[in-house]
Amino acid sequence: MAARDDADRRAWAYLARAAEPPSAAVLALCDDLGPVDAADAIRSRSVPRGHEAALEVTGARADTDMSGDDLEIADRIGARLVTRADDEWPGWQLMALDQADTAFRGGEPIALWVRGPGRLDEMAGAGIALVGSRAASSYGEQVTSSLAGGLAAEGVTVTSGAAYGIDGAAHRAALACGAPTMAVMACGIDREYPAGHARLINEIAAHGLVVSEYPPGTTAAKHRFLTRNRLVAAMANAVIVIEAGRRSGAANTAAWARKLGRPLGAVPGPVTSATSVGCHQMIADGSAVLVFDAPSALALSAPDATLGTGGGRARSTDLLSADEKRVHDAIPGRGAVTIDEIAFSAGLDLAVVRSALARMDVSGHVQNVDGAWKLAR
């Protein structure tokens, strides 16, 4: 299926609406028959043996073919339908959905409606999701802006859900930096939800991508937010929760991140703040890593990079005092020396050397071997 023809496109648009996505059954049928025959099979209520599930999930909608309208609406608003047959299908990112133990409302989307100049696979591949409370505090919004700005400057796609609060602050900061940002919606890409973010969503579509697995016209519904959250997590290399109360949608996205094997970070805040409770809980129980700035967020998605990780810093001499540095420099790279030798080399009083060694022993820079001192490691 290298060349996409109009019939395929129509068939995918039909299939994307025939079942409430995601639907492994519909995709399995496509895999066996191709999109055109799969669409015909569903329409005619006659599928090969073993594919009965595809009929069950399409029972209510099989008769309604709006594929022409859907594609026309998409065209009109500068959107397109992206399917597994397209080069920009983010197959690598979505693979996690099939591998994870996601019995209910997991699974790959049937297809994705996307609106904007960005290329879906590239943006998803470069994405970090910033999510959090709709009822964000001003602290939360401030941290989000700073984090999103820092990530955008590093070429990261800031992915979020276009909601009020943290989501909006994340998209806005990326846009302010002239960086692409991706909004994954729980409604059709022709809808502006929440209404107060209509202008923001249009700006995202103008400079980045607005994405949805729901056909044009689909209204946001509670279960669709939960289903959408899995896509936010899947189409990002890491998920960072900036503020979350004890129960929140962000906690759901975080749970999806864990299920899908995406590194999960959380930003701490005052322990007196209700909107940081969820973040602290995730960090405390070990399900999220503490993120405090853009480098620590980047390190999360690319753990090989030694950006801002405490482990690396501990042995660095950057934080040593002037005296400590002199003492450190007076110890040779190999072998051990006495305190007197160090004091002589460094030109420092014995007491100063002793005190510096004590601190650097505790900080792990030096170690004592039978009364003599050597550099640790």
Place this chain on the structure above:
Amino acid sequence: MAARDDADRRAWAYLARAAEPPSAAVLALCDDLGPVDAADAIRSRSVPRGHEAALEVTGARADTDMSGDDLEIADRIGARLVTRADDEWPGWQLMALDQADTAFRGGEPIALWVRGPGRLDEMAGAGIALVGSRAASSYGEQVTSSLAGGLAAEGVTVTSGAAYGIDGAAHRAALACGAPTMAVMACGIDREYPAGHARLINEIAAHGLVVSEYPPGTTAAKHRFLTRNRLVAAMANAVIVIEAGRRSGAANTAAWARKLGRPLGAVPGPVTSATSVGCHQMIADGSAVLVFDAPSALALSAPDATLGTGGGRARSTDLLSADEKRVHDAIPGRGAVTIDEIAFSAGLDLAVVRSALARMDVSGHVQNVDGAWKLAR
């Protein structure tokens, strides 16, 4: 050495001043000779073969016997000298100092001067150390008060270093609750350092304990703070850093906690606050556990207690919505049921059940087995 006589007491007082503590060499000599003969050996500069180190560390002070004065000063201010020969010696807590790889300024104190009505071993055994920046923020002081108050109410000894900032807030909160608190000093117990905390230190001595390994009259000195910090960590079941800048004394106490195998907690704060940087770093690099309230601090020192740990809470049904609880209750303790059966039992619409199950699947309350649902675990 069950009965303590006056000669022993005098000898210990002499030994406690003969070397800058700690001194493994002096203690080793005491182990071999007993305190009276050890003191004589040092005074006469003649020790058994193998104990030459005890002479080296006492070279400058061996001639000065102030033991009578020291004991008299202690008596006068309601203090006493506690040694390994005493029942209240916190031997179990201090054992970590000998076992840890603490080449320099580690090791057990020679003896401890203590002032106050508390019993040293009991207070140390019930202690949690709250430490942090002298330049604390009002947020830091507020959190310290709340944490110390919560711990004091649970019978925990709030241990700290009587410094400005976090230390002072910790002691004050414990005192305000009428709970005992212990200050470990970097100067003699007859000194009030810092001067601005004179009244606080006297209150601690009146209701709890002021402790020091330094003889009466000893002035606070930089290296003594670092040495003192190891005692703060040793004489506590856990160390919690409430605020710490990038470099701070609290980071040194935290390093001692790690060296001594004491659970280390850190309280997060705004990522925009310079006084929380050290805490965030410790949590991010995994050396400290995030602590956000008294129960999470208690859980740190007694991990078997399931107080406030995220893991335990995740599966609790406390946080489920009314619909989710009905769905949860409709699933039997054993075996799996279909969505239809759940909807029937719960008296809820299929869509509501589906949505509740989706959320509870992600939150780990339920799991799907071949299309049917059962309670997780």
